Amino acid sequence: MGDAASDESSEDADPREEIMEATYSALGEHGYADLTMQHIADHLGKSTSLLHYHFDTKEDLLVAFIDHIISKFREEHLPPDDLPPEERLREFLDLWVFDPDEQERAAMHLALLELRSRGPFNEAYREQLVRSDELLRGTIEEMLRDGVESGAFESVDPEPTARMIAATLDGARTRQITLDDPAYTPTVRDELADRLVEQLLADAEASAGDESGG
Template sequence: MDSSRMSEETIDGIMDATYRALCEHGYAELTMQDIAAKSTKSKGTLHYHFDGKQELLEAFLEHLLERFEERTETVPGETPAERLHAFVDELLSSADDDSATAFRTAMLEIKAQSPYDEAYQERLAAFDQRLRDRIAGFVADGVAAGEFRDDVDPEATGEFLVTVFHGAQTRAAAVDRSPERTKEYVHAYIDEALCADDGGSGGANGDDTDDSAAIGEPEGSR
């Protein structure tokens, strides 16, 4: 890819066109001409900057993930719990939001190819790790502040919540099921399983029977 001669406006325009063409045509049927049709640039111009569809989609995935991270770089909230709740709201945006729906559709198309494409897989793995680190950071801050229980494992909780996020996003795109109910459950999980208000007596129901839910570990994984 030769992006040195492209302005940021040109790059954004091509990425936006790729976004819309991918959502409309799907990965398998997508062509450079489809992308050009959604852009102000010709097919020849696209080929001048990108060797082909594969390279363009690799750049698009990087662009998509960067924009998502920019959107979630700063989340509101005065406490770690409030910031974690706000981050969950960003991760599980309502299906009624057209941009969120398009994001899920585009990501599902790319994810479906990642087992066969090392470049996609590497980028998605890096994004996954950044999400886990971000959530683990909020949780660690909450534990340090005494807001979350001191037996909560930030890394395991991050792993658990990112798994929930990916599942909810895929389900929303694949079978048109809004992630709204999942978001409600995650908010309840934060308040009931992570917070120290119950004196650290146990899981979401306040008992001692199973601490795995409180630390984000599925039972049987320990």
């Protein structure tokens, strides 16, 4: 699948975009620790000199790759801002669930987990990981804040609530892929949707009721 992608590339394709796609496939196939520039070049169907023209080192390329998946997540996968807060939060939770047959996605997340375990030893990785965390939490905080402001959700503090949601989804995915247990993310998504979202809604209704009643 990775190599086939290069056959579809046209003359005017963005070479950095193609390198990122090849990195996605190569990370999924080889993992982080064993990944070489040659593996990425093989998936790209080009020479390593092309890679080195764009990136001095494998580390530089991987820093750009983390940036790439963050941007892609923001641009392509986030539920639209104009959805009602409840629906937006539910769609966001759904993003984390993936089918057992999405092997490449699982393999890529596993490779990222290896890379993440290098965070404390690699300042450039860690900066990108912290940025990714801030973005993720910022997205969740914004959804919660919009819901609270519109009166759809109860008055929660978005910061710690977003931190908990980010941790829960990350932990579920990590356990799903490392234990090869496809039940983890769907179960945890359902728990968050049934328990947390319902709680946000129920308490908002209760306080709306209090206001109209008192």
